[in-house]
Amino acid sequence: MTASIPESHVLLTGGAGFIGSHLVDALLARPATRVSVLDKLTYAGARENLAEHEEDSRFSFVHGDVADADVVASLVAGVDRVVHAAAETHVDRSISGPAPFLATNVVGTQVLLEACRTKATPLLLISTDEVYGANAPGGAPFTEDATLRPRSPYAASKASAELLGGAWFSTYGTPVTVVRGTNAFGPRQFPEKVIPVLTLAAFDGRPLPVYGRGEQQREWLYVTDWVAGALAVMDRGEPGAAYNIGGGRELPNLELARRICALTGADEGLITSVADRPGHDFRYGLDNERLEALGWVPQRSFDDALAETVAWYRDHRGWVDARLAGVGTVA
Numbered sequence: 532m533t534a535s536i537p538e539s540h541v542l543l544t545g546g547a548g549f550i551g552s553h554l555v556d557a558l559l560a561r562p563a564t565r566v567s568v569l570d571k572l573t574y575a576g577a578r579e580n581l582a583e584h585e586e587d588s589r590f591s592f593v594h595g596d597v598a599d600a601d602v603v604a605s606l607v608a609g610v611d612r613v614v615h616a617a618a619e620t621h622v623d624r625s626i627s628g629p630a631p632f633l634a635t636n637v638v639g640t641q642v643l644l645e646a647c648r649t650k651a652t653p654l655l656l657i658s659t660d661e662v663y664g665a666n667a668p669g670g671a672p673f674t675e676d677a678t679l680r681p682r683s684p685y686a687a688s689k690a691s692a693e694l695l696g697g698a699w700f701s702t703y704g705t706p707v708t709v710v711r712g713t714n715a716f717g718p719r720q721f722p723e724k725v726i727p728v729l730t731l732a733a734f735d736g737r738p739l740p741v742y743g744r745g746e747q748q749r750e751w752l753y754v755t756d757w758v759a760g761a762l763a764v765m766d767r768g769e770p771g772a773a774y775n776i777g778g779g780r781e782l783p784n785l786e787l788a789r790r791i792c793a794l795t796g797a798d799e800g801l802i803t804s805v806a807d808r809p810g811h812d813f814r815y816g817l818d819n820e821r822l823e824a825l826g827w828v829p830q831r832s833f834d835d836a837l838a839e840t841v842a843w844y845r846d847h848r849g850w851v852d853a854r855l856a857g858v859g860t861v862a
Contacts, residue, residue, distance in 0.1 A: 544570070546566070548616065549721060554616060564589065565591075574854075600645070612765065622661070625688070626683060636689055636692050647699075647707075663677050663680060693709055708768040708773075721854055730795065734795050743805075745785025745788065759829075774821050774825075775818060776817070789802070
């Protein structure tokens, strides 16, 4: 129960983004928790995502870069723990321009680790299932002990961040814990990710782009369940360990597009094959036993959560338009 969680001040990097803003929601639902957000407010982050907390005395916001050592050191000095969610995350963007992914995901992580080292401040590193590389069709799910074989610049940058965290734990004793999450979805996800891309195209009567034949499979977990898993690791995880967050619905991308057509009333004839992504991983599958041992189980059904998410994008086109302004249109 949240009432049993002791008072804590958490620094959350990337708190104005999709998963970050839902982490803020969940942390501030704990009456004894204060949250300071550090966010660079790139195209994928927005103060609007945090609007409901702006008047909360337990919430504060700093506009800054996780790679700025002075800013980070001053913030870490005043908190009990750090949750590092700041990252460049879109695989396609990493293929066309890897440099920002290295600057934020690798250098930014090193800066945080250094700040945490001086006080042995616990750090939860938000990572991704993509560090494992591609799982074979029908293959056994990845356990946390599987070899990391990243296949995109994005995944390589996150694997690098994890390796840094492990080195700081082994060398300096910095209490670093890692979560490797499956695909999250829900409200406030920037409309370059597949569910909002398909949803908005369906509502607008535009082609719904699906890579290749749409046979690649992804596991989908609603963002509140995803965040609950991450916070279970923050609260009860073992320093130096990694934890998979899976437990969602796995289905091919083509089937996902068809379900979104059904929810929006769009014609399935709008589903359009586009050139496949270079190095496209076919599948990620995660073993959840380590996380489940901490008492976590997902609460939301995929079908209900997908319908709720589609409806959110229908009802928040102003939010969508504001996010897209200046960064092009949804493909």
